[in-house]
Ligand SMILES: NC(=O)c1ccc[n+]([C@@H]2O[C@H](COP(=O)([O-])OP(=O)(O)OC[C@H]3O[C@@H](n4cnc5c(N)ncnc54)[C@H](O)[C@@H]3O)[C@@H](O)[C@H]2O)c1
């Protein structure tokens with residue numbers, strides 16, 4: 001049996017556990033220092049065994065996944081370094097920053113084990129084992145940051161195990177990872193939080209702000225609901241990169257202020273066109289990195305049974321719908337439905353079917 005130990009069975013640790021559990025030849029052990037959490041992991045069935053003992057989880061493990069907040073990774077690595085690990089054991093993490101943990105691991109003596117940094121580029125704004133899903137990593141990128149000392153055989157073994165996540169592996173140097181992920185993940189989280197807090201202040205004077213906040217505000221601010229502890233650690237850990245990104249962000253905002261002050265219509269149009277072009281050139285809408293699904297929006301008249309009609313139409317043509325959400329629905333006002341699909345092909349099929357009778361937007 002290949003033993004996989006997971007420290008911190010939350011959103012990411014729990015999702016990994018679900019990808020491995022029940023696969024032939026694999027057994028999954030979850031660790032938490034808190035007995036109530038251990039009981040929860042077992043009750044939810046995400047692991048085969050669970051323990052509060054740090055040593056017991058690590059003993060004889062072939063793979064160890066550290067899925068705790070970034071600020072705790074070094075302390076966990078240090079503890080592992082003091083244990084008699086199984087020769088050939090591979091330790092990896094899932095932290096959202098890679099430079100500091102890789103540097104820390106490199107100077108530890110891991111007695112026959114080796115460390116390979118990892119970061120699945122998929123997540124949610126929700127946290128805890130309750131939010132875990134075996135589908136979380138499907139089609140997402142999964143970054144690994146081996147260094148020149150990493151044995152090729154160990155990398156290969158980890159890569160084979162991670163096939164169970166159905167993610168696409170990509171090797172990136174740890175420092176470069178932090179620069180890029182700072183820009184495409186850490187900066188957007190700060191912007192979302194700052195925007196929500198700005199509007200919350202206006203809302204104190206007039207609750208109509210919250211009432212009128214519709215699709216645009218919701219779409220750009222989903223990630224503002226992310227876990228405060230996880231994000232506190234990520235931002236402090238990647239402080240140097242993120243501070244530079246915020247300077248650049250200030251410049252972007254200042255240039256908008258100047259365009260607006262000058263009522264420079266052409267300039268504003270140009271900014272929107274540039275953004276539109278770059279966004280449309282993003283790689284195919286894979287799962288992960290903020291986009292989780294292929295979504296379409298349908299304007300629907302407000303009458304009973306409309307949702308049933310739409311789902312029946314899709315079902316009768318074998319289109320697999322993964323989620324349906326009413327975004328706006330008030331009496332006498334047309335509503336908007338968001339339909340989500342896991343596969344682009346399914347979304348295209350739905351578009352074809354629905355555009356005959358409804359106003360559909362991608
Ligand atoms: N949330 C995402 O979208 C996402 C995506 C990719 C990677 N990550 C990374 O994955 C790791 C885990 O994040 P998550 O989203 O699964 O979080 P989570 O809160 O769902 O899970 C964290 C787990 O760590 C445990 N833990 C152990 N020591 C802790 C401590 N001192 N404080 C708080 N929790 C402690 C918690 O009990 C919990 O089981 C983080 O390093 C994060 O940067 C997160």
Ligand SMILES: O=C(O)C(=O)C[C@]1(C(=O)O)C=C[C@@H](O)C=C1
Nearest residue numbers: 096121122123124125185289290
């Ligand atoms: O989709 C989300 O909710 C996420 O925040 C996922 C996200 C991201 O920013 O894309 C967040 C943190 C990670 O380290 C990787 C992925």
